[in-house]
Amino acid sequence: MLTEQQIQFVEKIASLKDFNETFELVKAVVLQKFKLHRAGLSLILQMMPSSLGAYHMLGSNAIVVNTYLLTTLKKIVKSTEEYNSYIFMVLAHEYLHSLGIVDENAVRQMTFELCKWMLGNDHAATKMAKNGPSAIYPELRSLMQSQFGRDFQVVRNFDRTNQTYIQ
């Protein structure tokens, strides 16, 4: 049984329209659940090896998301809700790293707890946070992409709402 708040979060995830909206939700729920917050991140999209969903370079302001996996997932997910769940889970994971949590297992556990608290045990985001996206999409295990692309794209207007007006 989901609580009223969880039902609202499930509906919210299903209706997210872009990276910016997704990241706003990530920041709001991380603040609500863990009382942690930071601003001023940028999002970069780049083709990366299929073993890598995204990364945050320690001390930098950037989260880099693998467009190769995004493109692949878009073809195999059954709904926008599932696709949004993947992006939410990935951004939440990297956002937690950007808050200074270096330990990979700690971040995985926190991402899982966050998703479970928001969405319940059976939601796609919670399952992916627990066992990785390939637990739901075994197709991901046979991907062969091993290169980093040379091109990258900076997502515009990302994380703007918390920037100060004084530049």
Ligand SMILES: [Zn+2]
């Ligand atoms: Zn990580």
